[in-house]
Amino acid sequence: MVDSLLLEEMFLKHYQEWCLLSFSYTANLDDSKDVVQSIFIKLLQKEFDTPIWDLKKYINASIRNESLKKIKRDQRTFSLKNYSTEVPSYESELIRSEISKTLFKEIDALPEQNKKVFELCILEGIKYENAAEIMGITVNTVKYHLKKTFKILRLNLRDVYLWMF
Known part of the structure; x- marks a missing residue:
């Protein structure tokens, strides 16, 4: 355990400096204050096996990490909130289902080469070079087929696109 009097003295002396350090990372004053305070609470509660030789450096590193x-x-x-803001309803699920059916129907109607390139590069996430190697064509041909595919899909799905919004 670190000496509580020494910690209190350091806290009072360097509090603003450490809040600014944390603020330089978090860009939120309340969050930076919380970080600094939580570091000191942890220091007061924690038992150390080895002594801390430079407490100020230790606290600076702890603030940065926290x-x-x-x-x-x-x-x-934030990313979880973005995905969970809409409560699924029967209507939205039905619309989503119809959009998926239409999309897959349009993908199935693509010319064979375009469909294969689309499936490899977009649906499976394979790089252009690898898709070209698999199909025995050049990388530029892969790019051409993707460009043509997106043009076809954009044209055929323009009504569906409006429904999404």
């Missing part, structure tokens, strides 16, 4: 963790948690929470 700020980066906070950013990562917030990004994960």
Whole structure:
């Protein structure tokens, strides 16, 4: 355990400096204050096996690490919120189902080469070079087929696109 009087003295002396350090990562003043305070709470509660030789450097590194963790948690929470904002209803599921059916019907109606390139590069995520090797064509031909495919899909799905919004 770190000496609580020393921690209190350091906290009062360097609090603003450490909040600014955390703010440089989080860009949110409330979050930066929370990070600094949580570091000191952890230091007060934690038992150390080895002594900390430079407490200020240790706290600076802890603040940096905790700020980066906070950013990562917030990004994960933000992305989860974005996906879960809409409550699925029967109508929205029906519309989604119809859009999927139409999309797959249009993909099936593509010329064979375009369909194969689309499936490899877009649906399976294979790189252009690898798709060209698999199909025995050049990379430029793969790009041509994708360009042609997107043009066809854009044209045939323009009504569906309007329904999505």
